[in-house]
Amino acid sequence: MSVSLGIIGTGNVGTSLYNAFTAANVEVIWYSRSPKTAAQKPYQDTTLSSDVILLAVPDDHIEAVARQIKVQDHSIVCHVSGATPLDTIQNLFGRKAGVFYPLQTIRKDAVMDWKNIPICLECSDEAVYLKLQYLAGLISEKVYNINTDQRIKLHLAAVMLNNFGNHLARLTCDYLKDASVDFSLLNGLIEESAAKLLKGDFGQTGPAIRGDIKTLERHKALLSDYPGLKELYETISKNIQEYYKNKS
Structure with missing residues (x-):
């Protein structure tokens, strides 16, 4: 299985995820509202085509960003928040919505031991879960299926x-x-x-x-x-x- 990835957000979590997946040789497109480096691209006014798109933005921006983006039919859209319910984006993306939550305090300037960081997944579709499980397993040895209440x-x-x-x-x-x-x-x-x-x-x-x-x-x-x-x-x-x- 191969999975292409888009990451929206250049803060602590977005940057660390970009570095981790790049090191794992995953095809990653890094998006930002205001790109500051050549590696970053704007997500406005374009249709995102990656297999999985991670919304690594502040919790209070998740729904707004989710409403702004355009994605292809096959794309899975996940937020990375521990405190935000799945239905915040499930209302927009249906069974292609998910949660990809890394349970760790993360700083963009720190070297993170991603292999030992638990990644908590949630979605309502088995095929979507298997794809997220595969993706998470590329960077972490600790992948869990956890529902919204538990998370x-x-x-x-x-x-x-x-x-x-x-x-x-x-x-x-x-x-x-x-x-x-x-x-x-x-x-x-x-x-x-x-x-x-x-x-x-x-x-x-x-x-x-x-x-x-x-x-x-x-x-x-x-x-x-x-x-x-x-x-x-x-x-x-x-x-x-x-x-x-x-x-x-």
Whole structure:
């Protein structure tokens, strides 16, 4: 099987997908609303003819771009969003609509290990799915068939784990910087915690689960000049206590 590909979008996801598929020797046409390089072409006022067309655009632009493009009858059109329902474009392209969602935080300037990035597929036609499965398998060893409800909940989980965790790390780094303490001292703890999570070990430690009120109050006092971080500390500590109280 051979599949030609069109990618609309030159942001983080679009650029990374273009690089990944080009490296996999896939025939790729890269489209942009405002082309900035010789590799990019405008998608307006032309009929796109690739077998699969990926809409790698911001979520709130997906439907508008989908309405703007003209495609040939054989073309499959997919968005790459974790949070957008399939029917956003299925209303326009029918059984030739799909979702091609890479579950990873992606930056265009980073070297991505695409072989280990899960790609979540959704469509309503078996022949379309087989073509998307083949295409995804050219760059990833982890391809999954996931429906809209599952994908949206998976995306929410990814946001909480990755974005919230990253923000908490940023706030923690700023706090230690103010105290003239090197954040890298936490590297061993971060590595151990990540290794446990990857093994499915969610064993909780710390003052909240121990009910160590004195330490909790001492910590909150240390955060008196950091109201945002203090609020997070209080909220998460309370949630830990309530979660494990209900588990006991």
